[in-house]
Amino acid sequence: MSIKSVGIIGAGAVGSYVIWGLADREDIKLGVIAEGERKERLSRQGCAINGKVYHPEVWTPEEAENVDFLIVSLKYGALPGALESIRKIVGKDTSVMSLMNGVDSEEIIAEQIGKSHILPAVIKVASHREADGYHFDPETTLGIIFGEYEAPYESERVKAVKELFAGTGIHYRSTEYAIEEVWCKFRLNVCNNLPQAILGAGVGCYRDSEHMKAIQNGLKKELEAIAEAKGIDISKADRMSGRGSAVPPMARYSTLQDLDAGRHTEIDMFSGALMRMGKELGIPTPYNEYTYHMIKALEE
Numbered sequence: 245m246s247i248k249s250v251g252i253i254g255a256g257a258v259g260s261y262v263i264w265g266l267a268d269r270e271d272i273k274l275g276v277i278a279e280g281e282r283k284e285r286l287s288r289q290g291c292a293i294n295g296k297v298y299h300p301e302v303w304t305p306e307e308a309e310n311v312d313f314l315i316v317s318l319k320y321g322a323l324p325g326a327l328e329s330i331r332k333i334v335g336k337d338t339s340v341m342s343l344m345n346g347v348d349s350e351e352i353i354a355e356q357i358g359k360s361h362i363l364p365a366v367i368k369v370a371s372h373r374e375a376d377g378y379h380f381d382p383e384t385t386l387g388i389i390f391g392e393y394e395a396p397y398e399s400e401r402v403k404a405v406k407e408l409f410a411g412t413g414i415h416y417r418s419t420e421y422a423i424e425e426v427w428c429k430f431r432l433n434v435c436n437n438l439p440q441a442i443l444g445a446g447v448g449c450y451r452d453s454e455h456m457k458a459i460q461n462g463l464k465k466e467l468e469a470i471a472e473a474k475g476i477d478i479s480k481a482d483r484m485s486g487r488g489s490a491v492p493p494m495a496r497y498s499t500l501q502d503l504d505a506g507r508h509t510e511i512d513m514f515s516g517a518l519m520r521m522g523k524e525l526g527i528p529t530p531y532n533e534y535t536y537h538m539i540k541a542l543e544e
Contacts, residue, residue, distance in 0.1 A: 246404055247272065249275075250275070250311065250315065251311040252276050252300075252315045253276075253315070255291050256319070257372065258371065260371060260377075261380060261414070264293045269412060276302050277304070278303075279305070292376055293377055293379075294377075309333055310337075311333055311338055314334060314339070319344075320344060320345065323349060331357060339361060340353060340361045341363045347426055347430045347517065350362050364390065366428075388409070389416070390422055391421070424478055424481035428481035434463050434518070439463070439535070441497070442538050446496060466531055467532075470521050511536055519532055519533055
C-alpha cells in the first residue's frame with residue numbers, strides 16, 4: 245500500500261503544517277478541498293506559511309473523490325457542514341485522519357463513512373496566524389501521533405503514512421496508544437485553555453494562584469473520571485508523550501485568543517463534550533458545566 249494522493253479539508257493553523265511538510269513531495273498529488281469563493285481565493289492567493297506562499301492544488305469534493313488519504317483539520321464548529329463533502333470524497337480505500345482538537349471528531353466522521361476508514365491521531369503544533377500568514381517552529385513542533393484502534397498496530401496503512409511523512413520535515417510517530425494520546429491532549433486543552441480564558445490571564449496564573457490551580461484540578465478530575473469510565477488509561481500516553489517547548493508565563497492559549505479576537509471558541513468541543521459524556525455515564529461535571537456557561541457568556 246502506498247499513498248499517492250492527499251486531500252486536506254481545512255487549510256488553517258493545523259492544515260498549514262501538513263501543507264508545509266508535503267508541498268515538496270513530487271511523487272504525490274496534494275490538494276486542499278474547497279468550494280465557491282474560498283476555492284477561488286485559495287487558487288489565486290495560495291497558502292502563506294512561515295513567510296512563503298505555497299500553491300497546492302485546490303479541489304472540489306467531487307474532484308477529490310477516492311483520494312488515498314484525507315486529513316480533516318477544521319475548527320470544530322465547521323465539521324457538521326463538512327460531513328457531506330467528506331462523504332463525497334471517501335472511497336472504498338480512503339484512509340481518514342482527523343487532526344482536530346477534542347475527542348469526538350473521529351466518532352462524528354465515522355458515523356458518516358464507517359470506523360474502518362479512520363486512523364486516529366493527534367497533532368501537537370503551536371501554529372498561530374499573523375498578518376503574513378501562519379507561523380510555527382518546525383524544530384520544536386512535536387508533530388503528528390497516530391495509530392490503529394486495535395492490533396495489528398503496525399498495519400499496512402500505518403506504514404504507508406510513515407512513508408508519506410518520512411523526509412518531509414513533518415515530525416511524527418506511530419503508537420498503539422493513539423486514543424490515549426488524543427485524550428492526553430484533550431486534558432491539556434481543557435485544564436490549561438479554559439480557566440485562563442475566563443480570567444483573561446497568561447498561563448503563569450496556574451503557577452501563581454492556588455485558586456486557579458484548584459479550578460484546573462477540578463476540571464482534570466472530572467475529565468479523568470470520564471476517561472476511566474470509558475476504559476481509557478491516559479497514563480499510557482503520559483509515559484510516551486514528549487514535552488513541547490517552554491511557554492512564557494504571559495502566553496494566551498487558543499480559547500483566550502478566540503475571545504480576544506471576538507470569535508466563537510471551541511468550548512462545545514471541550515466542556516460541552518464532557519458534559520454530554522458525563523450525563524451518559526452518570527458522572528457529575530460541575531466544574532465543566534460552570535466553565536461552559538462562563539465561556540458562552542463571555543462569547544455573548
